[in-house]
Amino acid sequence: MANLIGEVFGAAGAVLNGMGVTLKEMMSPTVTENYPDEPPVLQERFRGVHQLQRDVNGLEKCVACFLCAVACPSTCIYIEAAENTEQVRISGGERYARVYNIDYNRCIFCGYCVEACPTDAITHGHGFEVASYNTSPLVKRKEDMLVAIPVGAKPPVNELAETGGGH
Ligand code: SF4
Numbered sequence: 001m002a003n004l005i006g007e008v009f010g011a012a013g014a015v016l017n018g019m020g021v022t023l024k025e026m027m028s029p030t031v032t033e034n035y036p037d038e039p040p041v042l043q044e045r046f047r048g049v050h051q052l053q054r055d056v057n058g059l060e061k062c063v064a065c066f067l068c069a070v071a072c073p074s075t076c077i078y079i080e081a082a083e084n085t086e087q088v089r090i091s092g093g094e095r096y097a098r099v100y101n102i103d104y105n106r107c108i109f110c111g112y113c114v115e116a117c118p119t120d121a122i123t124h125g126h127g128f129e130v131a132s133y134n135t136s137p138l139v140k141r142k143e144d145m146l147v148a149i150p151v152g153a154k155p156p157v158n159e160l161a162e163t164g165g166g167h
């Protein structure tokens, strides 16, 4: 009999505890995101689609050292290097990435590439809307990820040539 009474009190206590948690949550502010009607709040360190950075002069920071590709556990970074010349200077180093692709079918947003980069050329942006029924758009090219030339910086030599400008 004493056992039965103990069990009843135990069960009642558990129910009261549960109700207490429910009431507490009911009084707490709602944290539901109304995405896509409202943009989500992303933390500063959120790892979204990568960005390829430029220096203050507008030159690409990537010097095609391949360290990011080596560090990538998904082998989803593809780079083709080319040499800078006096006539065509794209990056501040000897080489630049003529081709720089990331395959987001495989990327796991681990950030190892960002950690490995010696020039801070590759960073995570906040873009996350990359879902697709097709695999092709998920292969992002350098042109998709390269940030704009900073205001006031002189465009790199090749871009002047492409736009018909010059010295
Ligand atoms: S975030 Fe990770 S998986 Fe994605 S490209 Fe960088 S190293 Fe590779």
Ligand code: SF4
Binding pocket: 061, 062, 063, 064, 065, 066, 067, 068, 069, 079, 097, 116, 117, 118, 119, 120, 121, 122
């Ligand atoms: S992004 Fe950084 S690590 Fe990758 S090739 Fe360019 S300079 Fe090297």
